[in-house]
Amino acid sequence: MSEPAIPEVTWTRKDLVGIADLSVEEIELILDTADSFQEVSQRSIKKVPTLRGKTVLNLFFEPSTRTRSSFELAEKRLSADALNFSGSGSALSKGESLIDTARNLEAMAPDLVIIRHQHPGVPHMLAQRLESGVINAGDGAHEHPTQALLDAFTIRQHKGRLAGLAVTIVGDIEHSRVVRSNIHLLVKMGAQVTVAGPRTMMPAAVEKLGVRVSYDLDEALTDADVVMMLRVQLERHGQSLFPSTREYFQLFGLTQARLAQAKDDAIVMHPGPMNRGVEISSAVADGKTSVILEQVANGVAVRMAVLYLLSLAQQGDG
Ligand code: CP
DSSP states (O other), X not given: OOOOOOOOOOOOOOOBOOGGGOOHHHHHHHHHHHHHHHGGGGSSSOOOSTTTTXXXXXXXXXXXXXXXXXXXXXXXXXXXXXXXXXXXXXXXXXXXXXXXXXXXXXXXXXXXXXXXXXXXXXHHHHHHHXXXXXXXXXXXXXXXXHHHHHHHHHHHHHHSOSTTOEEEEESOOTTOHHHHHHHHHHHHTTOEEEEEOOGGGSOXXXXXXXXXXXXXXXXXXXXXXXXXXXXXXXXXXSSOOSSOHHHHHHHHOBOHHHHTTXXXXXXXXXXXXXXXXXXXXXXXXXXXXXXXXXXXXXXXXXXHHXXXXXXXXXXXXX
């Protein structure tokens, strides 16, 4: 169970609540550290002692398949002790507040707290009040920083860089925390970002984040290096924002014919879960340009890197 070859690094940030807070250097350090951790998942015994004796609390108040399981796997592969907590079945249903719940759980001395919550700002609030490091695993429609980091890691693996790439992000821009974190990251790193989708799902003044806006999918896909499709987040729509899924697919669904507008070596991404036949056809989702399952695999290495770096700040030896 030998340690991976991690270069000596300096890291002082206690929490990861959003990409908006991170510098270019911090983003590069996370991605480089993830490079060092990736080989652990290829070993026959996928475990290193890096976080032995550390305790990580996973608080998920919204459903998750990928984020939750890859955080848990990352913790296990780093030899940390993990405690999983869901809102249902807890004393929250007896009226205990979230902050009281978190303080009681913190009394058991976790080093790091991972939180997914339906309300934007909850990870930030916990980060301010808890001694433990806090990692945002998705807060409402606000941010999903580890998703953007694993997306950037995947793009870098395929393209060797982020700067100068044409990245087109398509779909429900208004309700997506994935897109907000990706815009912050990609713009900081020098990519040219276009967002495309129906007007009813486009936030006001999104251009101010440094992106180009398009309402025409064929135009938005032209010469793209990276095409990132987003799920239509029906659960966050107060009312119907498009006439039918059939019409949505006709206008904004990614098909092989549409993808031909992008560069020949373009890659197709999706954070999951996918709505096949709504935002993406099965032929594209399962096709040779799709890196969707690589994104999932890379999530483990990126989350190992984030857990490791934040644990340095906890020890005060970053
Ligand atoms: N990408 C993502 O956040 O997926 P889950 O909701 O399954 O965690």
